[in-house]
Amino acid sequence: MVQQSPAFLLLLAAICVSAAHPKTARFGMVRRLVTSENEAVLPAEFVTYYYTQPLDHFNYKPESYSTFQQRYIMNTKFWGGANTSSPIFVYTGDESNLIPLIRFAGFIVDLATRFNGLLLYIEHRYYGDSMPFGSEAEAFRNSSTLGFFSSTQALADYAQLITDLKRNLSAENCPVIAIGGSYGGMLASWFRLKYPHVAFGAFASSAPILYFDDITPQNAYHVIVSKDFRDTSESCYDTIKQSWFEIDRVAAEPDGLLKLGQIFTTCMPLNSSQELRDSLEINYVIAAQYDNPPDNLVSNICSAIDGAPLGTDILGRVAAGFNASVGAPSCHYVHEFRLSNLSGWDWQTCTEMVMPIGYGANETMFQASPFDLGNFTKSCQDLFGVTPRPHWITTEFGGHDIKSVLENFSSNIIFSNGLRDPYSAGGVLQNISSSVVAVYTEKGAHCLDLQTPSPSDPDWLVSQRDTEIEIILGWMAEYNATLASKIV
Amino acid sequence: MVQQSPAFLLLLAAICVSAAHPKTARFGMVRRLVTSENEAVLPAEFVTYYYTQPLDHFNYKPESYSTFQQRYIMNTKFWGGANTSSPIFVYTGDESNLIPLIRFAGFIVDLATRFNGLLLYIEHRYYGDSMPFGSEAEAFRNSSTLGFFSSTQALADYAQLITDLKRNLSAENCPVIAIGGSYGGMLASWFRLKYPHVAFGAFASSAPILYFDDITPQNAYHVIVSKDFRDTSESCYDTIKQSWFEIDRVAAEPDGLLKLGQIFTTCMPLNSSQELRDSLEINYVIAAQYDNPPDNLVSNICSAIDGAPLGTDILGRVAAGFNASVGAPSCHYVHEFRLSNLSGWDWQTCTEMVMPIGYGANETMFQASPFDLGNFTKSCQDLFGVTPRPHWITTEFGGHDIKSVLENFSSNIIFSNGLRDPYSAGGVLQNISSSVVAVYTEKGAHCLDLQTPSPSDPDWLVSQRDTEIEIILGWMAEYNATLASKIV
Numbered sequence: 001m002v003q004q005s006p007a008f009l010l011l012l013a014a015i016c017v018s019a020a021h022p023k024t025a026r027f028g029m030v031r032r033l034v035t036s037e038n039e040a041v042l043p044a045e046f047v048t049y050y051y052t053q054p055l056d057h058f059n060y061k062p063e064s065y066s067t068f069q070q071r072y073i074m075n076t077k078f079w080g081g082a083n084t085s086s087p088i089f090v091y092t093g094d095e096s097n098l099i100p101l102i103r104f105a106g107f108i109v110d111l112a113t114r115f116n117g118l119l120l121y122i123e124h125r126y127y128g129d130s131m132p133f134g135s136e137a138e139a140f141r142n143s144s145t146l147g148f149f150s151s152t153q154a155l156a157d158y159a160q161l162i163t164d165l166k167r168n169l170s171a172e173n174c175p176v177i178a179i180g181g182s183y184g185g186m187l188a189s190w191f192r193l194k195y196p197h198v199a200f201g202a203f204a205s206s207a208p209i210l211y212f213d214d215i216t217p218q219n220a221y222h223v224i225v226s227k228d229f230r231d232t233s234e235s236c237y238d239t240i241k242q243s244w245f246e247i248d249r250v251a252a253e254p255d256g257l258l259k260l261g262q263i264f265t266t267c268m269p270l271n272s273s274q275e276l277r278d279s280l281e282i283n284y285v286i287a288a289q290y291d292n293p294p295d296n297l298v299s300n301i302c303s304a305i306d307g308a309p310l311g312t313d314i315l316g317r318v319a320a321g322f323n324a325s326v327g328a329p330s331c332h333y334v335h336e337f338r339l340s341n342l343s344g345w346d347w348q349t350c351t352e353m354v355m356p357i358g359y360g361a362n363e364t365m366f367q368a369s370p371f372d373l374g375n376f377t378k379s380c381q382d383l384f385g386v387t388p389r390p391h392w393i394t395t396e397f398g399g400h401d402i403k404s405v406l407e408n409f410s411s412n413i414i415f416s417n418g419l420r421d422p423y424s425a426g427g428v429l430q431n432i433s434s435s436v437v438a439v440y441t442e443k444g445a446h447c448l449d450l451q452t453p454s455p456s457d458p459d460w461l462v463s464q465r466d467t468e469i470e471i472i473l474g475w476m477a478e479y480n481a482t483l484a485s486k487i488v
Numbered sequence: 489m490v491q492q493s494p495a496f497l498l499l500l501a502a503i504c505v506s507a508a509h510p511k512t513a514r515f516g517m518v519r520r521l522v523t524s525e526n527e528a529v530l531p532a533e534f535v536t537y538y539y540t541q542p543l544d545h546f547n548y549k550p551e552s553y554s555t556f557q558q559r560y561i562m563n564t565k566f567w568g569g570a571n572t573s574s575p576i577f578v579y580t581g582d583e584s585n586l587i588p589l590i591r592f593a594g595f596i597v598d599l600a601t602r603f604n605g606l607l608l609y610i611e612h613r614y615y616g617d618s619m620p621f622g623s624e625a626e627a628f629r630n631s632s633t634l635g636f637f638s639s640t641q642a643l644a645d646y647a648q649l650i651t652d653l654k655r656n657l658s659a660e661n662c663p664v665i666a667i668g669g670s671y672g673g674m675l676a677s678w679f680r681l682k683y684p685h686v687a688f689g690a691f692a693s694s695a696p697i698l699y700f701d702d703i704t705p706q707n708a709y710h711v712i713v714s715k716d717f718r719d720t721s722e723s724c725y726d727t728i729k730q731s732w733f734e735i736d737r738v739a740a741e742p743d744g745l746l747k748l749g750q751i752f753t754t755c756m757p758l759n760s761s762q763e764l765r766d767s768l769e770i771n772y773v774i775a776a777q778y779d780n781p782p783d784n785l786v787s788n789i790c791s792a793i794d795g796a797p798l799g800t801d802i803l804g805r806v807a808a809g810f811n812a813s814v815g816a817p818s819c820h821y822v823h824e825f826r827l828s829n830l831s832g833w834d835w836q837t838c839t840e841m842v843m844p845i846g847y848g849a850n851e852t853m854f855q856a857s858p859f860d861l862g863n864f865t866k867s868c869q870d871l872f873g874v875t876p877r878p879h880w881i882t883t884e885f886g887g888h889d890i891k892s893v894l895e896n897f898s899s900n901i902i903f904s905n906g907l908r909d910p911y912s913a914g915g916v917l918q919n920i921s922s923s924v925v926a927v928y929t930e931k932g933a934h935c936l937d938l939q940t941p942s943p944s945d946p947d948w949l950v951s952q953r954d955t956e957i958e959i960i961l962g963w964m965a966e967y968n969a970t971l972a973s974k975i976v
Binding site for chain 2: 056057058059060061062064065143144146147148149150152153156159160163193194195196197198351352385386387391392394395396397398399400401402404405406407408409410411412435478482486
């Protein structure tokens with residue numbers, strides 16, 4: 001079994017974070033840690049291109065006609081060619097530079113091999129190398145330059161690029177299957193729903209499309225985090241649950257922050273206990289969200305907590321868990337997590353991707369922290385000068401009563417989830433119809449199925465991917481039958 | 489049989505013109521003629537409200553958060569109430585002031601009576617009393633103020649208004665059926681396709697959703713106009729066909745324009761023969777498009793042409809037809825038809841609603857006039873400072889290969905047409921699936937089924953409407969069954 005390095009884990013966390021806790025965007029910093037890895041070199045068969053996109057698809061002001069260069073990457077190595085009906089697998093880029101996404105989501109290459117597919121990865125506007133206004137600095141200057149940064153614009157980008165590309169390749173007969181994970185999975189499923197004439201099917205991994213408005217209980221995310229820990233070890237769960245009180249108690253003592261800094265070996269003196277609590281919380285949250293084999297992040301933490309020498313107190317145990325989870329560095333940099341005006345995802349949560357994730361008292365292993373739209377709105381106004389539209393996603397894409405709405409409407413969508421993923425609480429976990437289906441595993445976490453398959457993968461993961469392949473085989477059979485009937 | 493006055497015919501033409509010939513927007517002037525009738529009083533049960541809409545749904549610039557007041561009109565007289573599953577019939581307003589639309593489309597009131605429906609008419613942004621920037625003058629100032637005027641913004645307006653209204657009425661269980669004619673019919677069908685979570689079904693009358701890009705032959709519109717005349721009278725058709733050459737011949741003579749002015753009793757001396765030809769052409773086009781009983785506009789023209797005294801020459805006959813069609817005024821005001829920067833519809837054709845209607849030589853009873861995107865683009869740039877996006881509608885809404893795309897996707901759409909309507913060439917005339925269906929008549933023309941039913945309606949029209957009612961009954965049965973299964 002290959003043991004991944006902690007650096008890899010951070011990278012992984014960065015790649016497939018769809019949707020940060022909106023109160024503090026806890027994943028933002030993690031994402032920035034991996035910037036230097038973003039531009040890693042891909043194998044030569046992945047070729048980079050740029051497409052000229054209009055700045056605004058839905059508006060006809062002069063400014064809307066400005067353009068930017070959108071990066072996309074193709075791999076034609078496995079493709080059957082334009083004169084066949086071989087599929088085009090379109091990776092609907094999400095809140096990240098495209099390169100690490102490609103490295104991460106190796107299952108798509110498997111699919112291309114199996115289906116003689118063309119691989120087309122499209123970078124989401126305002127990420128990576130797809131910056132309007134010429135540079136990230138200009139694009140992120142203020143809400144006037146960021147204003148064009150939205151999911152609907154991104155979907156229209158994909159529609160326009162794919163339509164043009166298929167025409168240029170004379171590949172009109174090649175069906176498009178949209179694939180994405182997390183936020184990219186939402187985009188993939190919404191793309192099928194909004195652009196069925198462009199995407200014939202969608203494979204949405206760990207896409208919490210129901211974590212908007214009042215559809216999913218606000219506490220559900222952290223309930224699953226807590227359950228992941230509790231299922232792993234009741235005593236570990238209890239220790240963490242009690243630790244917050246202990247942190248507060250020590251922090252209130254004279255020199256309490258100094259003492260906490262020593263217990264948790266922070267690199268700098270603590271300015272507040274919030275810094276420590278935020279750092280611990282994101283550590284648990286990431287562990288749960290990516291609690292996938294072979295890393296078993298929750299087990300690692302709990303082993304350290306439970307395995308501390310007899311007589312170790314609660315904070316000592318929690319500190320041991322913290323050390324174990326990040327590879328026992330000589331000291332820890334801890335920060336209070338806040339929205340950042342350099343984070344594209346934070347802009348998105350401050351405008352439309354308002355996931356009301358919070359939690360009341362006694363429901364989780366965390367301290368109570370209800371989602372507060374008023375506070376959140378104020379933070380967004382202060383930071384970006386923008387006011388969130390918390391009902392927009394359900395107005396534009398639906399979500400309420402999804403089974404009734406879609407059971408006789410739509411087809412060819414896979415919603416895959418791992419139930420250890422806290423975001424699975426907002427995922428589609430029930431078949432909507434015979435061809436809009438939920439494929440989930442009890443043991444997997446966030447976006448596991450999209451990862452490059454490995455010989456060490458457990459049977460349940462192999463089986464999940466086999467199911468997904470079977471479903472896509474069915475779509476292709478349907479597509480080819482329709483195509484044949486048209487030719488006859 | 490009630491004989492309608494010519495003024496009514498002009499009004500009717502203004503109400504249900506979806507889609508002008510893009511070369512010259514020939515219906516623009518007709519529309520402006522009826523301005524004074526727009527604000528006619530409706531019965532008291534039609535109550536006017538205003539909804540505060542954001543200027544731009546897809547953009548988060550500060551300016552996008554500006555709002556305007558969108559007019560909507562409700563009639564609750566027939567409604568079963570919020571605690572039932574009585575439907576909400578939403579009239580998706582099109583390129584007109586809302587009031588004459590309501591007066592025109594009386595079949596919807598019939599539907600409301602029959603289904604205990606709530607009637608909700610929503611005015612399209614930038615028409616009637618739903619002007620951004622406070623006034624028509626401000627809204628139409630330039631391409632920066634007009635930029636927010638698009639079909640996608642209009643659909644999002646409808647989604648947001650309906651969602652809010654249903655919540656305010658506690659009418660979440662009442663299914664929405666979108667209804668519209670012509671451009672409004674396109675909007676109704678697109679609304680069902682894009683917002684299935686808001687609209688449970690759509691009834692799209694005379695909606696030429698396939699008259700975009702290269703889907704429908706460019707000449708098809710005028711081929712049907714010509715066929716309508718030829719089917720009515722071969723000699724009438726021949727006379728019209730020969731008249732253009734005669735007009736050109738006379739115009740080339742010394743004092744030719746003066747002579748033409750006398751033959752056609754124009755109120756002012758002609759500046760060019762184009763003025764005359766345009767006026768005649770729109771006259772024929774309107775006659776064909778609204779060649780509905782009891783008016784039989786094509787017959788009226790052809791009777792006059794064919795019935796002119798023996799020995800009347802071609803131009804004399806055509807002039808007699810012209811006189812007959814507009815109620816024999818003492819003289820005719822004729823104009824060359826051009827795009828107008830006061831016309832909302834002309835803005836729409838100059839941005840996204842680019843219907844490439846044209847025609848080559850010898851295909852129609854008209855002189856050859858191919859659609860010329862270059863010229864059209866230049867006109868739009870000169871007039872509005874805007875460049876058309878001719879592929880946008882098919883990118884955003886599809887249209888190519890519609891049967892394959894939608895047969896296993898979507899449900900509950902009626903596409904109704906009358907085959908005498910030239911726009912039926914771009915309509916859906918084939919069932920796409922068991923619940924996305926085409927309902928058409930050989931004899932009807934544009935939007936006839938939406939008109940207020942009358943005892944004098946021919947059997948085929950009664951039968952068309954009965955079919956439409958049957959289909960909606962089926963939708964309601966499906967809806968109620970699903971609702972019942974949820975309650976159980």
